[in-house]
Amino acid sequence: MPNPALRVLADFRQWGTTLPVWSGRLCKEYWLLAAENIHAQGGRLLALWGEDRRTEEPGYLVHAAFLSETGIVLTEMIVDPAAASCPSLAAIFPGALRMERALYDLLGIRAGNGDTRPWLRHAAWPADQFPLRTDFCADNLATAGDGDYAFVSAASPDAHEIPVGPIHAGIIEPGHFRFQVLGEEILHLEERFGYTHKGVERLLQGLDVDAGARLAGRISGDSTVAYAWSYAQAVEQIAAMQVPERAQWLRALCLERERLANHLGDIGALGNDAGLAFALTQFQALKEDLLRENQCYIGHRYLMDRVLPGGVGVDIPSVAVPARSE
Secondary structure, eight states: OOOHHHHTTOOOEEOSSSSOEEEEEOOHHHHHHHHHHHHHTTOEEEEEEEEEOTTTSSSEEEEEEEEETTEEEEEEEEEOTTTOEEOOOTTTOTTHHHHHHHHHHHHOOEESSSOOSOSSOSSSSOTTOOTTSTTOOGGGGOOOOOOOOOOOOOSSTTOEEEEEOSSOSTTSOOOEEEEEEETTEEEEEEEEOOTTOOOHHHHHTTOOHHHHHHHHTTSSTTOHHHHHHHHHHHHHHHHTOOOOHHHHHHHHHHHHHHHHHHHHHHHHHHHHHTTOHHHHHHHHHHHHHHHHHIIIIISOTTOTTOEETTEESOOOOGGGSOOOOO
8 A cells, every 4th residue: 555644645546567556646735745745755756747638537637656665656636727737846856847847848737836948848839839738730840949048147257157068979868058167166057958859758649569669769869778678667567567587687788788888988978078088089999899799799789679568679699698617
């Protein structure tokens, strides 16, 4: 059962999965109370999102996923479409701030956190249109610029403001950073992301499991194993699927090689940022060797489509495994 503080709020049901997962619906008055109880017991906010269910429900649905001492707790709340607002969780879980800003950009539901700046809408659609609403029209995608983003301004005339990005080298996702520095002391750092928002939530709607797995593995170019494994775990939990032990180990191998490749690239980039180009070339060479081994033995440099719901998409040939010496 969920913790006692949650039991008095709603009738939560346990999913028939291997992981402890409970879900339930909360009224608006209990939305913050549930979050406060979970936070008080050391829980964390995992995700916050919304969906347009006006054809089946009396309004929109806002969902929040928490990690509590008893497992994962999924909560949902109906939002009146006329008001299109919900209580903010940002004062309890600061990480909710950006999720709530994205909730407005995508669904038009405003959380009362005081920050009304766009998070994902980089002039990709009009300010009064919301892509996750069922009545959104793709013809509205052509729009003018969204104006200057209201970054926090420098607090002192002696401070220097250093912009970085949003275009970066390599295959990492773009992001715009503003550093405010006073000498070598960093006074403030603010980020703006969402430049490659792909509409994944909408694209996943209606896809079969195979197509969904392929899309999940392409959300981020250098983290395909991580995303594909997360998607596979979700499907396996829902379908109560058992993954063979060998597939589990092959997944772990792919994930570790993905981690190593990213770290090798990042360490080289750190050296380059400090003016040590030699470190960049050496670590890039090491990363390239690893990626070529991926291609040779696992079939793809960046390991796309290697992790699939129910198992893996490829086995490693025996010639790739050195014989164990007695």
